Amino acid sequence: MFAAENGLKGDPRLQAISDAIRVVPHFPKQGIMFQDITTLLLDHKAFKDTVDIFVDRYRDMDVSVVAGVEARGFMFGPPIALAIGAKFVPLRKPKKLPGEVIAEAYELEYGTDCLEMHVGAVQPGERAIVIDDLVATGGTLSAAIRLLERVGAEVVECACVIGLREVKGQRRLDGKPLYILVEPREIDGCYLR
DSSP, X not given: OBGGGTTOTTOHHHHHHHHHSEEEETOSSTTEEEEETHHHHHOHHHHHHXXXXXXXXXXXXXXXXXXXXXXXXXXXXXXXXXXXXXXXXXXXXXTOSOSOEEEEEEEETTEEEEEEEETTSSOTTOEEEEEEEEESSSHHHXXXXXXXXXXXXXXXXXXXXXXXXXXXXXXXXXXXXXXXXXXXXXXXXXXXX
């Protein structure tokens, strides 16, 4: 669900967030329309508004875990976790975490990847949200959900700054709600990345 369809219709913060995201056509290869959130991070007000919208949504949902997907979920997850009184749990690519980990592999368009989390970072029964910058197919979010559920967490919702109106992989999220702030900006001849 989009924020504009859930009580924020006409909220000028959403347009400011969208405007703060740089679109880089044909990066990293021809036909890709890269949604660069680094420019959003440079805009103090737009970055704060992004975090505030998520905080307002999750403040009263009894969330104890904010799980951020590497790497851009690490930029939004910690301030949200601090503001709602939850812990931040990084979900990392393979061999980036020291100590014992639990892993979940997932399919990519051209191959596979994996997310890892420290063993013991999340306890059974904890309520979690998963945060990332962008969702296109839902594969990474789906892996994050499976990873958290394997250790007994209840995944309440997934949240992304940017997402397609019709996420092709929405059914991959096993019925978990998906909250998106803005749609990607488009340029002719390119597709989202």
